[in-house]
Amino acid sequence: MAFFRNLSKKKGEKEPAIGKEGFRALWGIFRFILPYKHYFIPGLICLFFSSTILMAFPYFIGELIGEAVKIQQNESETSLWGIAIILFAILGAQSIFSFFRVYLFAQANERAIADMRATLYEKFMFLPITFYDKRRSGELFSRITADVSSIQEAFSTTLAELIRQTLTLVVGIAFLLVINMKLTFFMIGTLPIVILSAVFFGKFIRKLSKETQDTVAKTNVVVEETLQAISTVKAFANEFLELTRYKKRLDDVVAISLRTATYRGVFISFIIFVLMGSIVVMLWFASNLVAQGEIGVDGLVSFAIYAVFIGGSIGGLGEIYSNLQKAVGATDRIEEILNQTEEPRKEGIKNESLQGEVSYENVKFAYPTRPDIEVLKGIDLNIKAGEKVALVGHSGAGKSTIIQTLLRFYDVSNGDIKIDGKSIGQFDLHTYRSQIGMVPQEVILFGGTIRENIAYGNPNATEEEIRMAAKKANALDFIEKFPEGLNTLVGERGVQLSGGQRQRVAIARAILRDPKILILDEATSSLDSASEKMVQDALEHLMQGRTTIIIAHRLSTIRKVDRIYVLDEGQVSESGTHSQLAEQDGMYQHLLSLQVEK
């Protein structure tokens, strides 16, 4: 039956066959178990005993029945109690070993799997942004969830099953040979017919199951998309359109599932016929041997039970193989991530406090995903410590790219970026980034409380410091209006706060961080004027005493900065104060005129 279960459980994905490499990968992932070998090895020993002890069971059942027949025929006077007690002793010993096998495996496994998840997560945290540019977050998410779970199953159930079934097979066949060689060879001769027909049909059914899974997956995409954008669906009054779309997909699912079910029905009845047929043939052959006196009733009973054990273990091998396949695939994908190079963690100047002088010297840069397109084409910037500058320019001119390179998300291919006269590559990454603060364009908060979100700027901050930061960010008033105050939950990604409120929480966070260099990516969508004023006041507060780089979308907010750099297609086309640039017949003037027209 395990074979049938396997078919229905089969997921849509197809894993490659397990080769030498696959086993090597699986062996490699075993390193996570090694620290817990003092649980794992005794677990293996218990598994060995629980499996082998059980193999004595059919033998004594045969003895019991054989003895009963002899008593009936007055050939023996022994009490059956003795054998029954042995059978109970076998069962008892088997249960104790099984319990410890499960317990010890779980002790090793749960810890090893938690270590594996932590190692992967640590990797995620320290992998460079370039890694994320090439991958979808949903895909990475499934590495730490589904793939780790497949490996967990392999380490706990699958491995145990593999050992148990193999032992059952080997010990079982050995017992059978002892009972009667002729019958054993006859059984081994009929087995391939059952196995071959199961494998042949099984493959066909699996293909159909995959089709069903794919169709179901497509249906799920519709639900996922519409739930994510439910406000858009409602705003366009397209509920019925979506419903029709979904029902159409459901019809497809029903059609293909029914087709698969028909074939599965044929398959199951066929297999049962072949299975039962082979049992009938076997019993016929065995009865002949009994009639000829070659085998006793006790031998026949033991034989039948061993045959069931062996049949079960062969049936189980299919499921074991497909689980191993899944685990090998998962291992490959996990190893691929674990082998990626992280951002440097320990190199460079540590604990140096920055002054905040920033200079770009002929910086050229292309994103690794598009190496042919140079986004920065020789940028020069000179920003003294404490100065406030703005970057302006058309969409796509390279403003955000300058910030990304300043944050060392990417290394530049040419030129140098220096802070306080030292190339940024010389600093320890943690020391360096912890002195840069950022208020992003689209503030995304973490789903906890307002307090946790502000404290993200400095996890060691005291309650007083958090309140002070909220006050300076003009956020304390609105926070205190919530009944829960700082303990108010912000909802997933901060959706329960307004845009302006979210920005002020982000400003409070930056104030608490107290960075030497501050990056303000101005929100493109404008807030209402009252809210805008509060955010602007909070930003003024935040900018005091720090080098500030503002990515400006609305030119009205940057009139007072020390210098404006106008970017055009990856180059600085003009720079100067607002009044200098406004008088110049250049791009800034053009941008200004565009905004006035609005």
Ligand SMILES: Nc1ncnc2c1ncn2[C@@H]1O[C@H](COP(=O)(O)OP(=O)(O)OP(=O)(O)O)[C@@H](O)[C@H]1O
């Ligand atoms: N991760 C990335 N990988 C590849 N190309 C990118 C990436 N990010 C941005 N680009 C490209 O680099 C160019 C500059 O983009 P950038 O985001 O720096 O412009 P921007 O001036 O900040 O624009 P906006 O005002 O619209 O935000 C664009 O052509 C963009 O398509």
